[in-house]
Amino acid sequence: MAVTRFAPSPNGPLHLGHAYSAIVAHDLAKERGGQFLLRIEDIDGARSRPELADEFRRDLEWLGLEWDEVPTQSSRLESYDEAARELLEKGLLYPCTCTRAEIEALKPRLGPEGLVYPGTCKGRLLDPAKPAALRLDVDCAMARAGDLEWEDELAVCMTADPREAGDVVIVRKDAPASYHLAATLDDAADGVTLVTRGQDLFPATHVHRLLQALLGLPVPSWHHHGLLMDESGKKLAKRRGSPSLAERRNSGEDGLLLAEQLRLHRFPAGISLAST
Template structure:
């Protein structure tokens, strides 16, 4: 059975890009007689706004979607801590006290997701008195797992290349887990078989495949869809104030019609779908 999910973070209202992703994930599951899940990813500290979760539900109802709701990330902290402790105990994580400014001052190599951490703190010991993030020692992990593969519904079979992202943060200084760890554990716990998300997260999947191997988790398929772009050619984003679904609802726009237009790739003026 196909199980997909939509997993928004309540750090800003949903916009048209979220609607496109949710409709796609919903339809992929329902057209195959599967399940569509909603999971709230609410561990982003003070940026998480609990009042937005009800708005998210109203947005999905307005679009005509039906879902099963899974436990929010804030209820799963123990599972993240347990997994991180295990990875640390096995020597796959190391503490890092570097700030973003310090890393950028080293003029690190740039990858698809930004500056690649140069491994300054690799080999450091954890000091409870010093706040530190925990990074994944990718080379050590890959030496133990060997070659890993994963499959994208659109791009086909992929050989995992987590080294391209460098030693990513697995446990943040300011949060109980990074997106990499939390989403990987949650998808396994929720029984997700087809991880549907934007193409901007394609590179992250290499890391997630490595974490699955280290943690003994099942391996789903992925479906990385194209992104919606604004009139300047940039992806829609909360931080840039892309028009919200809540605003569209409040003006009386027909959500069912909007969802159908998204299915047909007919977008409002100024909005386009990124080319493959």
């Protein structure tokens, strides 16, 4: 039995890319006699807008999806704190006060998630008055964890290689946890057995597999699906103002028909499916 989840952040409305991702997760669970979960990832500070969660539910219902809802991230802060303390006690995290501008000025190499942090703060005496994030010492963590494998249904059995992403942030300066830590802990807590998400998050899975090993968490399988792209070849995104599901729903569009078209890979004009 597969347990999948759709985990949107209420920092903007859902668009067709979200609809496609939710449908993939929903249908894989239902095809295998499993459970499809909705989890609201609402720890993005002032950007999180609680009223959007109700819009998300209406959007999913409009698409004809059925789900079970699990606790929001904002109700799980204690678990993030506990995990961060465990990693700190193991000597696997270090504080970092660098700003994005300071990191960019160093001209570090590019990795799968953008600029790779060059470890500037590692072993440095820092100003305790400056806000600090906590970064994972990936070399130390890999030495402790050893070789790790994970499976993607659309790819092959992978050996985790999180070094490509560098020393990623585990606890943000402005939030209780990074995506890496929160999503990994939440999937384990919710009993997710098949993590479905876009190909753009494929590199993050290497980091998540490492965190699972370090924290003694169960290991799911993954299904990284293709991304919906606009006519310029960029993935649909909230920040680029991609048309929202709420706008389509409120205009009287047939959500059930839209969902069926997405299943058949028949997309509105200017939108295509591609992998990264």
